[in-house]
Amino acid sequence: MIIDGFVHQLPDADPEETREWVEALDQIIDGAGESRARFLMARLIERARSRNIGVPASVSTPYINTIPPEQEAWFPGDEDLERRIRRFIRWNAAVMVVRANKAADGIGGHLSTFASSAALYEVGFNHFFRGKADGNPGDHVYIQGHAAPGIYARAFLEHRLEEAQLLRFRREIGGGGLSSYPHPRLMPDFWEYPTVSMGLGPINSIYQARFNRYLHHRRLDDTSASRVWCFLGDGEVDEPETLGSISLAARERLDNLVWVVNCNLQRLDGPVRGNGKIIQELEAFFRGAGWHVIKVIWGANWDPLLARDADGVLVDKMNSTVDGEYQRFKAEDGAYVRENFFGPDPRLRRLVAHLSDEEVWALRRGGHDYRKMYAAYRAAVELRGAPVVILAKTVKGWTLGPDVEGRNATHQIKKLSNDQLLALRDRLQLHEEIPDEALAEGREPPFYRPSPDSPELQYLLARRRALGGPLPSRPVELRRPLTLPGRGPFAEFDAGSGAQEVSTTMAFTRLLRNLARHETFGPRVVPIIPDEGRTFGMDALFKELRIYASEGQLYEPVDHHLLLSYKEARDGQILEEGITEAGAMASWIAAATSHATRGVPVAPFFTFYSMFGFQRVGDLVWLAGDARARGFLLGATAGRTTLLGEGLQHQDGHSLILASTVPVCRAYDPAFAYEMAAIVEHGLQHMYGPEGEDVFYYLTLYNENYAMPPKPEGVDAGIIAGLYRWAPAPEGVPPAAAILFSGPAQRAARQAQADLAADYGLGVELWSATSYKALREEALEVERWNRLHPEEAPRLPFVTRALGAVPGPVIAVTDYMKMVPDQVARWVPGRFIPLGTDGYGRSDTREALRRFFEVDAGHVVVAALSGLAADGRVEPAAVADAIARYGIDPESADPRLR
Numbered sequence: 001m002i003i004d005g006f007v008h009q010l011p012d013a014d015p016e017e018t019r020e021w022v023e024a025l026d027q028i029i030d031g032a033g034e035s036r037a038r039f040l041m042a043r044l045i046e047r048a049r050s051r052n053i054g055v056p057a058s059v060s061t062p063y064i065n066t067i068p069p070e071q072e073a074w075f076p077g078d079e080d081l082e083r084r085i086r087r088f089i090r091w092n093a094a095v096m097v098v099r100a101n102k103a104a105d106g107i108g109g110h111l112s113t114f115a116s117s118a119a120l121y122e123v124g125f126n127h128f129f130r131g132k133a134d135g136n137p138g139d140h141v142y143i144q145g146h147a148a149p150g151i152y153a154r155a156f157l158e159h160r161l162e163e164a165q166l167l168r169f170r171r172e173i174g175g176g177g178l179s180s181y182p183h184p185r186l187m188p189d190f191w192e193y194p195t196v197s198m199g200l201g202p203i204n205s206i207y208q209a210r211f212n213r214y215l216h217h218r219r220l221d222d223t224s225a226s227r228v229w230c231f232l233g234d235g236e237v238d239e240p241e242t243l244g245s246i247s248l249a250a251r252e253r254l255d256n257l258v259w260v261v262n263c264n265l266q267r268l269d270g271p272v273r274g275n276g277k278i279i280q281e282l283e284a285f286f287r288g289a290g291w292h293v294i295k296v297i298w299g300a301n302w303d304p305l306l307a308r309d310a311d312g313v314l315v316d317k318m319n320s321t322v323d324g325e326y327q328r329f330k331a332e333d334g335a336y337v338r339e340n341f342f343g344p345d346p347r348l349r350r351l352v353a354h355l356s357d358e359e360v361w362a363l364r365r366g367g368h369d370y371r372k373m374y375a376a377y378r379a380a381v382e383l384r385g386a387p388v389v390i391l392a393k394t395v396k397g398w399t400l401g402p403d404v405e406g407r408n409a410t411h412q413i414k415k416l417s418n419d420q421l422l423a424l425r426d427r428l429q430l431h432e433e434i435p436d437e438a439l440a441e442g443r444e445p446p447f448y449r450p451s452p453d454s455p456e457l458q459y460l461l462a463r464r465r466a467l468g469g470p471l472p473s474r475p476v477e478l479r480r481p482l483t484l485p486g487r488g489p490f491a492e493f494d495a496g497s498g499a500q501e502v503s504t505t506m507a508f509t510r511l512l513r514n515l516a517r518h519e520t521f522g523p524r525v526v527p528i529i530p531d532e533g534r535t536f537g538m539d540a541l542f543k544e545l546r547i548y549a550s551e552g553q554l555y556e557p558v559d560h561h562l563l564l565s566y567k568e569a570r571d572g573q574i575l576e577e578g579i580t581e582a583g584a585m586a587s588w589i590a591a592a593t594s595h596a597t598r599g600v601p602v603a604p605f606f607t608f609y610s611m612f613g614f615q616r617v618g619d620l621v622w623l624a625g626d627a628r629a630r631g632f633l634l635g636a637t638a639g640r641t642t643l644l645g646e647g648l649q650h651q652d653g654h655s656l657i658l659a660s661t662v663p664v665c666r667a668y669d670p671a672f673a674y675e676m677a678a679i680v681e682h683g684l685q686h687m688y689g690p691e692g693e694d695v696f697y698y699l700t701l702y703n704e705n706y707a708m709p710p711k712p713e714g715v716d717a718g719i720i721a722g723l724y725r726w727a728p729a730p731e732g733v734p735p736a737a738a739i740l741f742s743g744p745a746q747r748a749a750r751q752a753q754a755d756l757a758a759d760y761g762l763g764v765e766l767w768s769a770t771s772y773k774a775l776r777e778e779a780l781e782v783e784r785w786n787r788l789h790p791e792e793a794p795r796l797p798f799v800t801r802a803l804g805a806v807p808g809p810v811i812a813v814t815d816y817m818k819m820v821p822d823q824v825a826r827w828v829p830g831r832f833i834p835l836g837t838d839g840y841g842r843s844d845t846r847e848a849l850r851r852f853f854e855v856d857a858g859h860v861v862v863a864a865l866s867g868l869a870a871d872g873r874v875e876p877a878a879v880a881d882a883i884a885r886y887g888i889d890p891e892s893a894d895p896r897l898r
């Protein structure tokens with residue numbers, strides 16, 4: 001075999017001995033068969049590994065449980081009571097979904113995901129998940145989104161939710177309802193981690209575990225008692241985000257992380273790997289990445305069969321059966337399994353000859369075997385040096401009856417007839433609790449909650465008390481408050497840069513350094529960058545703030561002799577995430593929610609290449625809003641024309657549009673250093689001060705250098721509100737129009753102002769539009785208020801008031817798409833003409849790009865004159881004159897279409 005050919009290149013100290021070993025193996029294969037040969041090889045490898053001779057990890061093992069029965073941990077709980085509790089929860093979860101769909105057809109909800117994973121969660125709740133009641137933040141538990149009904153059902157038993165709330169599952173409007181999935185934005189006291197967009201829970205859990213280490217190494221918080229648990233679906237692993245960062249978890253030795261993959265072999269449409277085996281595939285993937293893998297495939301009643309499988313036929317059958325067949329077995333019956341799994345081979349048939357069809361049918365999957373799951377979790381929390389993944393095999397829709405279990409349509413089944421409920425009741429042995437008449441036709445199936453002094457409730461509550469209180473819960477209790485830095489770090493930007501030409505990116509980097517140097521606030525600053533530090537001039541911070549590396553720096557860096565060398569440290573402050581915007585965003589989310597998840601607020605600043613921000617990881621940004629993140633996102637190298645040279649895939653002219661879709665994102669496009677500083681200062685106070693609002697900030701940062709002007713008097717409120725007058729019309733010419741600029745478009749606007757005065761004798765005011773999103777949102781609020789208060793004096797939006805005295809047309813110029821200023825078009829008094837950079841970017845100089853996208857000074861002048869001509873204030877000839885003066889080709893195609 002070519003991939004093993006390397007072995008022939010190794011020195012062979014004793015060829016004779018080697019030949020004997022190989023021949024011995026050949027004899028086994030030819031004589032005793034392949035199974036025996038495989039067994040012997042596995043035994044030898046295991047032996048070699050236990051003697052530490054450094055055998056490379058093999059990535060897959062047979063299709064059996066990783067933990068042999070004799071090594072299973074002793075189960076310390078009361079299995080009967082826990083089974084009863086589980087049954088109540090299963091029942092209530094199902095009734096909740098079924099009733100929701102009776103009350104409002106089409107409202108949705110899921111029965112089958114939780115039905116397959118009830119034991120996975122219950123073992124955790126009864127024995128492992130640490131709560132927060134003892135003042136420690138406890139464990140971080142990421143719950144599979146579609147399993148939410150089971151989590152509500154448990155909270156109902158705990159008296160944390162009442163029946164009225166269960167009856168309002170998926171009916172959130174009007175209050176008192178339960179959200180469809182884990183959404184902290186909508187249930188801020190309950191849910192902690194949004195998970196339902198597949199793949200995002202898993203990647204976030206990795207970075208949460210890593211962030212806990214970071215907090216610990218930097219002495220910001222003792223996180224040693226907190227474990228991160230992430231529950232995910234086997235279909236969910238196909239999302240690139242799910243598996244994309246698993247090597248980081250192993251590299252960082254995150255033994256504070258446990259993943260539980262609910263391997264029910266099905267996704268929404270059908271089998272996950274009908275022709276293969278998802279558990280085997282995942283085992284190889286995780287082992288290859290360096291995780292500990294625990295497979296829980298078979299329940300305890302398979303153990304005696306495996307023990308008697310002397311010739312390995314059962315394991316061979318297990319190995320060679322594909323998931324499509326396994327799924328089918330669970331949708332048929334015992335006779336079918338006997339015939340088709342055990343049947344073809346007489347040795348296998350004999351193995352189950354003593355079992356009835358019912359007993360064959362009752363041969364259980366590992367994920368439904370409570371003791372096996374307990375043993376897996378126990379091993380997982382004791383394993384060291386690497387994260388752990390538990391691959392638990394289950395049946396999708398388990399206990400829900402033959403119409404649901406293992407069916408391809410099971411994922412979306414949300415209705416059960418009273419007959420089906422009756423069967424479920426029987427299966428769960430709840431005859432006393434749910435009598436026949438309660439399920440008579442026409443009756444609403446009842447919930448069931450035993451009395452508080454019942455042994456079940458006593459037990460359940462005692463377990464949670466012992467583990468530190470109920471979960472999930474999101475109390476948001478400040479354990480280590482943050483002190484804001486005061487004016488100090490911001491003050492220098494008010495003076496401007498004098499004659500020195502700088503960019504807003506450089507100014508931001510300087511501000512970040514000032515903030516990080518602050519004695520008390522400084523340690524809470526978390527700079528995050530995905531391998532672009534040098535692009536943004538942030539490499540200057542490497543030496544001073546140092547890059548977080550859990551192992552420290554084990555080498556002398558190549559640039560050690562330089563003043564600004566590459567410095568890694570165990571307590572380094574910068575999270576240099578490498579080329580993974582998704583990973584960096586997940587890191588940012590962990591930091592940005594630390595005020596809630598750990599009671600330790602930190603201020604994360606994630607600076608990315610603006611093009612590779614929102615559009616690359618938009619769904620994570622959306623999730624951040626759900627998770628109630630607080631922090632700063634910085635889109636550097638912003639703008640379609642300011643980033644010269646790079647071209648189509650790099651030049652961002654639309655992230656502000658994407659940002660405008662996120663309700664809690666405050667998006668700003670500052671032109672000057674003092675604006676950027678004022679926004680950050682305001683943001684810090686707003687998010688971390690007494691108001692403590694769950695919003696986050698997006699700022700565009702540019703790489704164009706120009707002299708930063710000093711801050712005019714009294715503009716702070718305007719900077720935050722989104723608009724302020726930056727300069728009046730020049731003296732000596734009649735006021736005629738206003739130009740609104742954002743970001744580096746200030747240059748074209750200022751030039752146009754000068755040209756209009758010099759060449760056309762017209763006075764133009766200059767306004768800085770720092771946030772069209774903010775202006776629009778305020779205007780929408782006012783508009784709504786007016787609509788709903790018809791008998792009161794109408795109010796005017798801020799943008800209308802601000803521009804009310806402008807003497808003529810308003811021209812807006814931006815390095816973003818026209819749609820950005822268009823956000824306020826209908827509230828601008830008078831004529832409004834937006835100029836922006838619609839279309840694909842190009843590689844060229846700034847000058848050429850600005851001409852191409854029609855946002856240079858010439859185009860601003862033409863736009864102003866054209867607006868005035870349309871108002872009858874100048875002759876059309878003046879416009880034609882300007883078109884000629886600036887050499888604009890009136891017949892050139894619209895850049896948007898080129």
Ligand SMILES: Cc1ncc(C[n+]2csc(CCOP(=O)(O)OP(=O)(O)O)c2C)c(N)n1
Nearest residue numbers: 113196197198233234235236262266267268
């Ligand atoms: C990003 C994303 N794409 C699609 C969906 C829709 N969706 C919800 S559940 C589901 C199937 C989940 O299968 P699996 O992960 O195996 O979970 P199971 O319910 O089987 O435990 C899909 C496709 C989603 N929630 N998120």
Ligand SMILES: [Mg+2]
Nearest residue numbers: 233234235266
């Ligand atoms: Mg599945």
